[in-house]
Each structure stands twice: as C-alpha cells, then as structure tokens.
Amino acid sequence: MPPESMWTIGELAERAGATVKTVRFYSDRGLLPEGARSTGGHRRYGPEALDRLHLIRSLRTLDLPVPEVGRVLDEQDTLEDVVARRLRHIGSQLAVLRWQEAALRLVQECSPEERAERLRLVGAVAVPPSTAPLARFWRRWLPPRLPARLVSAIVDQAVPQLPEGPTPAQVLAFTRLYAFVTAPCPGTGQGQPAAHLPDGGRPAVLYDGLGEAHALAARQVREERTPHAGEALDCFVSAYARSRGTKDTPAFRRRLGTLLAADPRIDHYWNLTAELSDPSEPTPGATHDWLCAALDDEIADLAG
Structure with a gap:
C-alpha cells in the first residue's frame, strides 16, 4: 500500500x-x-x-x-458463541442482583422482632441460590433402588424453581424450604412412608403408577373439582395394589386408607413449594391430598 x-x-x-x-x-x-x-x-x-x-x-x-x-x-470463536456466553454470564449476574434486592427488602420490611431470624435464614443460602439441596432431600427421601428415570422424574416434579424475579415473600419461602431440607433427618426407616419400608411392596411399580394418578388428579385440582371417585382415584389405588401383588377390592381400599392416614406428612414442604410455583399448577402435595380425600370419602360411603 x-x-x-x-x-x-x-x-x-x-x-x-x-x-x-x-x-x-x-x-x-x-x-x-x-x-x-x-x-x-x-x-x-x-x-x-x-x-x-x-x-x-x-x-x-x-x-x-x-x-x-x-x-x-x-475467528477462533463466532460472534454468536461469544455473545451467547456473555448473555449467560449477565443472566447469572442479574439473578444474583434480583435475589439480593428481594432479600434486602425482606429484611427491610419486617419487624425488629423478625429481623434476626430472617437474617439467619437468608445468610444460610448461597448466592445465587441453588435447588441442589432440595434434590438431595428427595433422593434421600425416596425408597432405595428406584430406577434412575423414576428418580429424575420425581425430583423434577417435586423441586420448585426459584422465579427469575423473586418477591420478598418468595425469598422467605425458599429460605425456609432450604432450612427444612437441610435440617438433620431421622435415620433410615424412621419417619418414612410405609411404601419405603422393606415390606412396602415394589416401590418402582408403585411410583410408576402414582405418576399417572397424580397427573390425572392435577386436572381435577386445576378445575377445582371436589375430591371424588373416578379414573384418578382408581389409578391411585391400583398403583398400591399392583405394587403389593394384590387386587383392588373394597377391603384393600379400607386398608390403604388406614395406611395412608398413618404415613408421615411433609405438608410444610408442599406449602412452601406452592408459594414458589405457578398458582395454576398444583403441587404433588396438593394432588396427593386430593386423592387421599377422594379415597376417604369413598370409604365413608362404603361404610354407610
């Protein structure tokens, strides 16, 4: 030149x-x-x-x-790849800032008597918050030797995702949920549902059937239908009967109602999860309650 x-x-x-x-x-x-x-x-x-x-x-x-x-x-990287990486990085930064803003408002807006507890709850959660402890809770809670596909499906359904822009109330719900799942848990076989114990039948068969039953019940809950007999309840009872190698009979339904009534509950988990989830989408806890109520009503009708 x-x-x-x-x-x-x-x-x-x-x-x-x-x-x-x-x-x-x-x-x-x-x-x-x-x-x-x-x-x-x-x-x-x-x-x-x-x-x-x-x-x-x-x-x-x-x-x-x-x-x-x-x-x-x-030309070692395309502009598209570099921009995509940058967007992911900025997204992570924004998630941190949104969480911190909501957490600060949570502390700012509470009474002086509540402040120490809220600071303790918020301080226990890493930033950005992770749902990994919740997933670990469910993997401990589920019966052993379930197929990996079932474990993944159950964990995906049971673990809520934190909203991108959480409110102070959602920060409080998540921190309480985190405290619940990270608290010391009982030893093996203690505080577990009967289906998880050695004489609880075949858990893999049970949880396969329960997935279908909960999906059917979710439609009823979304439509605000009162608990009632029908396809969802039949699928629910059938899952328990097949896992135990027995038939679905009125006597079995009565025994199942007694068994479920004695099972330990984790309502606190599901109540907190509902605060983090889409209000129009019922949690597994809500569908389980609906199915148990439908079974109780049917047993009462049979007794009458």
Missing part, C-alpha cells in the same frame, strides 16, 4: 473518534495489526484498521472482555 494511503496512530484515532491511548492499547494487544512502520519506526495503519477499530469498539461497548474480542477477530 502506498505510504500516502497509510495513517499515523493519531490520524487513525481522529478518524475513529478515539484517543491515541485507546488505539495504542488495542494495537499493543494484537487486536489492531499495523500496516507498516515508518522509517523512523512509527506505527502506520491502513484503511482496514479503521473498520477493525470500529468493530472492536462496538464489541467493547457491549462489555465483551478484550480476550473475547480477540477470539472473535481471530
């Missing part, structure tokens, strides 16, 4: 609306290649450097780190 077509670092900076210091910074880091050097050793740049400098500044305006900008310019 003829020397008259080359620009000094000052001329390039002026054409780009940048400072000489900025141009030198990018040049020193290899982002802005020099076209040549003058006989005195001064940097010279061609017109293509102006386009490259505009691109660099646009990417930096988006807050892309200099190394990421270099990867785009050197």
